[in-house]
Amino acid sequence: MSKKIRKGDRVMVISGNDKGKTGEILAKSENRVLVQGVNIRKKHLKRTQQTQGGRIVEMEVPIHISNVALTTKEGMKVRLRTKKSKSGERELVFQNDGKEVVYRSMKKPA
Numbered sequence: 001m002s003k004k005i006r007k008g009d010r011v012m013v014i015s016g017n018d019k020g021k022t023g024e025i026l027a028k029s030e031n032r033v034l035v036q037g038v039n040i041r042k043k044h045l046k047r048t049q050q051t052q053g054g055r056i057v058e059m060e061v062p063i064h065i066s067n068v069a070l071t072t073k074e075g076m077k078v079r080l081r082t083k084k085s086k087s088g089e090r091e092l093v094f095q096n097d098g099k100e101v102v103y104r105s106m107k108k109p110a
Contacts, residue, residue, distance in 0.1 A: 004070065004080050004092060005033065011068040012077055013038055018063075022075055032062035039063050070103070082106065 005011065005025065012022045013035070023036040039061045047053025069077045078094040080103055085091050090106040 005065060005068070010071050010073065010075075011035060012071045012075070013063070013067060014069050014077075015067045016063065022071060026060070027062070028065075029062065031065050033065050033068060034060055034062045035068065036060065072103075078103065 005028065007025050007028055009025050010022060011025060011033070013019055016039075018038045021035075021038050023038050025033050026036050027034040037060070040058050041061045043057050043059055045051065045053060045055045045057060070080060071077050080092045080094050082090050083093050083100070085102075085105075092103040092106060093100045094103055095101075
């Protein structure tokens with residue numbers, strides 16, 4: 001599943017404290033993803049020469065890739081599979097009302 005998810009995709013959290021929330025992937029490491037507006041933590045900033053201390057900053061923390069599922073633009077969870085198109089390149093497709101719908105091409109954007 002991790003090869004099918006990449007930066008910019010919309011996902012839904014399927015387990016954990018933020019179950020049901022959706023957001024866009026901001027960053028991806030080996031098996032963790034940073035989702036916009038999900039898994040918010042508070043960080044207390046120390047005083048430095050440039051900033052005054054005592055500030056509390058809310059930030060997103062990465063969650064494991066197994067806790068998210070890809071969604072369509074409408075927010076419907078989808079299960080993707082690969083299929084070769086007529087032009088020969090691989091595409092990610094999902095079933096919607098018995099019809100195959102192309103999610104996106106597997107080719108990385110240039």
